[in-house]
Amino acid sequence: MQVRILGSHNGQTRDTRFAGYLVDGVLALDAGTLTRALTADELRRIKAVLLSHRHYDHCIDLWPLAVNARRSGTTIDVFGIPDTMEFVAWSLIDSRNTGDFTKTPSPQNPVLRHHRIETMKQFPVLDYKVTAMTVPHGVPGVGYSISDGKTELFYTGDTGEGMGAFWKYAAPQALLTEVTYDDANADKAAASGHITPRMLGESMAQFKELRGFYPPHLRHAHLP
Secondary structure, eight states, X not given: OOEEEEEOBSSOSSSOOOSEEEETTTEEEOOSSHHHHSOHHHHHXXXXXXXXXXXXXXXXXXXXXXXXXXXXTOOEEEEEOHHHHHHIXXXXXXXXXXXXXXXXXXXXXXSEEEEEOOTTOOEEETTEEEEEEEEOSSSOEEEEEEEOSSOEEEEOOSOOSOGGGGGGTOOOSEEEEEOOSOGGGHHHHHHHTOOOHHHHHHHHHHHHHHHSSOXXXXXXXXXX
C-alpha cells in the first residue's frame, strides 16, 4: 500500500494545501486538494473517494474533480456518512449551475456515484476492505480503517481527544492522523475537536498497552 500526502494544512496558499491523501493512486482520502496537487492523468486514475466529514477543507475539491471526471468520461464512487453526503449533494455539488453529477451523463453511468455508509460495518471499496468509525469533532465525522489484505491503514480525519477507543477495533500498521494545535493550545483543540502532540502520545500509549506494539509508520497530518 502506497500513501501519498497531497495536502495537510488547514489554510491554503501557494505553498500549503488543504487535506488530501491518495492510496495506490486510485483511492482518495478526503478531497480538500486533489485537483490542486495532481495532473490530469493522475486524476483520471482516481476511482473512489472516502470523505471523513463535511468541512470545506476536506471536500472542496470534489466539484472540480467531478468536472474533470465528466470530461474524461469516468465514474468516481464517493463514500461518506449521511451528514457529509447531504452537504455534498446540496451545498457543494450545486446542480443548478453544473448539472447533477449523480445523473450525468446518465443515471446508469453517472460522474459521481454517492454511497451513504454506516459506522462499524465493513464495506468493500475497490480492492480494499473499509470500516468507518465515529470520531469526536466539531461536526459529525468518521475515521477509516482501510485494508488491502496485507496492510491496514487507519486515517482519523479530523479528530478530538479519545482516539484510544478505536484500538479495540483496529490494529493498523500505519496511522495517518492530525496534530492541529500544540500542547499550549490544548483548550482550543478540545473546543474544536482536534488533538495535540500530548493527546496523540496518550493515544499511542493506549494502543501499545492494548496491542503490544506501536504502529511502525506514523504520519502527522493537518498541520497549522
